[in-house]
Amino acid sequence: MSVKIKDNKSYIKNRYRSEIDGLRAFAVITVIINHFNKEILPGGYLGVDIFFVISGFVITSSLYQRPSKNFRDFISGFYERRIKRLVPALSVFVFITSIFICLFNPVPRSSLLTGLTSLFGLSNLYLLKQSTDYFAQSIELNIFTHTWSLGVEEQFYILFPFLIWFSGFGRQTKNGARNLFLTVGALTITSLIGFLYLYQINQSTAYFSMPTRFWEMALGCLLFIELQKRKSTGEFLEKVPPLLVLALIVGIMFLPMSWATESTVAVVGLSAVLIASMTKGTVAYTFFTNPKVVYVGLISYSLYLWHWGILSISRWTIGIHWWSVPFQIALIFGTAIASYRYVETPLRKGNWYGKRWKTIIFGGGMIVTVASVLITLGKPLKGKLFIGNQYNxxxxxxxxxxxxxxxxxxxxxxxxxxxxxxxxxxxxxxxxxxxxxxxxxxxxxxxxxxxxxxxxxxxxxxxxxxxxxxxxxxxxxxxxxxxxxxxxxxxxxxxxxxxxxxxxxxxxxxxxxxxxxxxxxxxxxxxxxxxxxxxxxxxxxxxxxxxxxxxxxxxxxxxxxxxxxxxxxxxxxxxxxxxxxxxxxxxxxxxxxxxxxxxxxxxxxxxxxxxxxxxxxxxxxx
Missing domain, CATH: 3.40.50.1110 (SGNH hydrolase)
Incomplete structure (x- = not known):
């Protein structure tokens, strides 16, 4: 038996939780601080793990009781929304920054290959193949290193809608939520064990691969199902002071890298608790629903894309100094706001071509076009855009x-x-x-x-x-x-x-x-x-x-x-x-x-x- 919802826009609006965007703002700011200077906030990179939990929670929430005629309608609608959400901003970012890196780096091949693979959601696998150490300083000179997390999410999005539909959750069957919970729960345990094991012997695989990151997004999914099906769980977690949880997360981010494994597990778990415990009337809820904080969360995707590009180009040019930081922060927020206002929002909310398959084809065409530009920069134009002395x-x-x-x-x-x-x-x-x-x-x-x-x-x-x-x-x-x-x-x-x-x-x-x-x-x-x-x-x-x-x-x-x-x-x-x-x-x-x-x-x-x-x-x- 399916539930009919007449007003799809009202359905989406009712699912929206502004405090989640506020939490996104917190996550992206910790990441930016860490990427400016690791010594200030050593564990700021864990903001990405908070994003993973949020993604799993929000995606499951967006698919809960969403009306779908059949599997084809469900899957095409899902990928249409993902393409509109991710592809335009990423394509514009990759296009512009690829040209810039060729101006200042005489050998931009590694960056261009990372950017090329990021367009297809594979940059995490490319970086893994290079045995990249994410915590090495050398990665700061690759202008697209940070897109690894987008690759993990996009690969998760390939698997997740099938779990949603065939468990019955997407079809709103009687036992759909239970089936999804059990399936995702089993995969979560397997993924977590794989992460803990591989982090000790092969850190790159544990860090960059989707199977060893699945548990983080899956926890967000499990949290949503649990809150929907068991009111007692929500009532219990609501009693946890969200400010205490937030303080614990911040404290963990100051731990040294030797605690990376424990820090990751702790922050992921605490992020789930924080999402559940933020209720109206709490100080944390009031802070995270502040319009300015929410706005930073709304532009967090563009902020995440552009902050690394600007910092990487800065390292190739003038560097990062105390006097340059204000200008670099202004440039990061300026480009992110422009991307959100003129690229991300209009293309995400717009009706591209009426029919979903046309939207998907157009998104694919956008990716192929930008990929062609990168191939041109890496082959026919190799080294010709570099504007420095041909010192080497x-x-x-x-x-x-x-x-x-x-x-x-x-x-x-x-x-x-x-x-x-x-x-x-x-x-x-x-x-x-x-x-x-x-x-x-x-x-x-x-x-x-x-x-x-x-x-x-x-x-x-x-x-x-x-x-x-x-x-x-x-x-x-x-x-x-x-x-x-x-x-x-x-x-x-x-x-x-x-x-x-x-x-x-x-x-x-x-x-x-x-x-x-x-x-x-x-x-x-x-x-x-x-x-x-x-x-x-x-x-x-x-x-x-x-x-x-x-x-x-x-x-x-x-x-x-x-x-x-x-x-x-x-x-x-x-x-x-x-x-x-x-x-x-x-x-x-x-x-x-x-x-x-x-x-x-x-x-x-x-x-x-x-x-x-x-x-x-x-x-x-x-």
Whole structure:
């Protein structure tokens, strides 16, 4: 038996709870504070978990007793509303910020791929494939990292309407609510166990995957059903002081990262209690229903989208300083208000094309159009929008092959490795232009084929590609970041294969030592001076130093592997660039106020060129 509701707008209005929007405002503000400065509110990222609980509660509420003719009508209506809610604001955000990041980042590939996958609700899976550490500073330079949570929600929305309908809840059958509660409850327990287990052994999977986040949105669903079916539960939770619950949530957000698992579970549970306990007459209800607070909640989706983009671009340009924060806050709220007023609201409430299938097709077309723009920025326009000095064009080229061939009888230098090959591309070109060598720089991860394949692909891919061209007197030069030696999938075995096959031909093998890593810069800072990043805007950390003994101690595993490999292969020539860059007790990432490293471990092109004579002399001596 179904319940007929004549006025669908009245039905939606009756379901609306303004205090929920107030809670959204609280959640998004904690996230923004954390993203400005993690030290102020270490657990502010838990605001995303509050959003997940709210999403599960609100979605279930919106589908409760909603009239639907059949499954087709139900599912098409659901996805029409989701498309109107999510796609327009996201598409505009991705379109605009993709162009901006290409202006300031000479190698925006990672950001563009994250943005591209976010359009299809897959950025969380892309970031997971990259083994991304959400809490590393380096993620702050990826302009679309925060879209992972949208990916989790969108994947949840694929599964959830089927649970709603086939449990009978969407059809308003007698046992529909009970069936949904039992089904979602079982999945919730499974998901929570998976989250707790994986967080200890594979944090990226626990953090980014939908199955290990399902329990958070599902708890909101269970809360709604419980409040509808058991008045006693609501009466009990209403007795809990909401201000106390709110205070506990805030207190948890000040806990250190070592408590991340416990903090997540606690905040999710307390968020459900807070939703249930906020009743008229309480101080919390009065605060969260304040029109200004509610308005911040209403624009929370646009705020969430734009705040990260603006902060990320700020880090690529002038940085984030005490004097810049007011302007950045104003820009965040200004863009969010504009997005809410001119994009989100009119397109969500408007009747796009009358029929639902046309709306769904139009939404898909919008996604494909923006995706095409990102592909264009990443391929035909690669590097052409960058408005800074071409300070490291070799780093810009390290994703495609570079060949300088003068004469097939000349020896060929093959430069392989990771992004650190960008240090020496200009040096090798300098040598090749003397017409004494040919030069080939192997592409690193062109397209998607080499993504997350580890150290072995840096070694085996060029072996497969060039082995028929190798000849006596050719030179292989390998360069990689120190972490690659620690985390590579048995790189010594793969590298040994390469060495054996090439040395049998009579080729020479050079291994360039890793550069020092300034851990305080750890990816969150860009030190290269540009017109849009003047010296006074560069972080003071870019002018620091590193004690050599501490670097060796922290990298003893990787250094040990390198030493073992060199002992086993005594014919390999080791180019000790590290000692040249750090001749004294301390490694300095500056010299007389001149920046030497553009980030934590990549040299500026000017500094790399200073190594030209050393490397040239070394090659000739061998």
């Amino acid at each position: 064009k070799w780093n810009m080229k390290n994703y495609r092959e570079t060949k300088i061939t003068h004469n097939s009888t000349l020896p060929t230098i093959y430069l392989i490795g990771d992004s650190h090959t960008g240090h020496y591309g200009a040096v090798m070109t300098h040598l090749a232009n003397k017409k004494e060598f040919n030069f080939i720089m192997h592409p690193q991860g062109d397209g998607l084929k080499l993504l997350n394949t580890g150290m072995e692909e840096h070694v085996l891919a060029p072996l497969r590609e060039y082995k028929n061209n190798f000849k006596k007197e050719d030179i292989i030069i390998f360069s990689a970041h120190i972490d690659k030696y620690r985390n590579g999938r048995d790189w010594t075995k793969q590298y040994q294969t390469f060495v054996n096959q090439t040395q049998n031909i009579g080729m020479k093998f050079f291994l360039i030592s890793p550069t020092p890593t300034f851990t305080k810069l750890k990816g969150g800072y860009t030190c290269q001076e540009e017109w849009f990043r003047p010296s006074w805007a560069i972080s003071p950390l870019c002018f620091g130093e590193l004690k050599k003994s501490e670097w060796f101690a922290s990298n003893k595993i990787s250094i040990g592997k390198i030493k073992q490999f060199l002992l086993k292969n005594k014919k390999i020539s080791y180019v000790d660039i590290f000692s040249i860059l750090c001749p004294e007790q301390y490694c300095k990432n500056h010299n007389n106020n001149t920046i030497r490293y553009r980030d934590e471990n990549h040299l500026t092109s000017e500094e790399a060129m200073k190594l030209s004579d050393t490397i040239e002399t070394f090659i000739r001596s061998k």
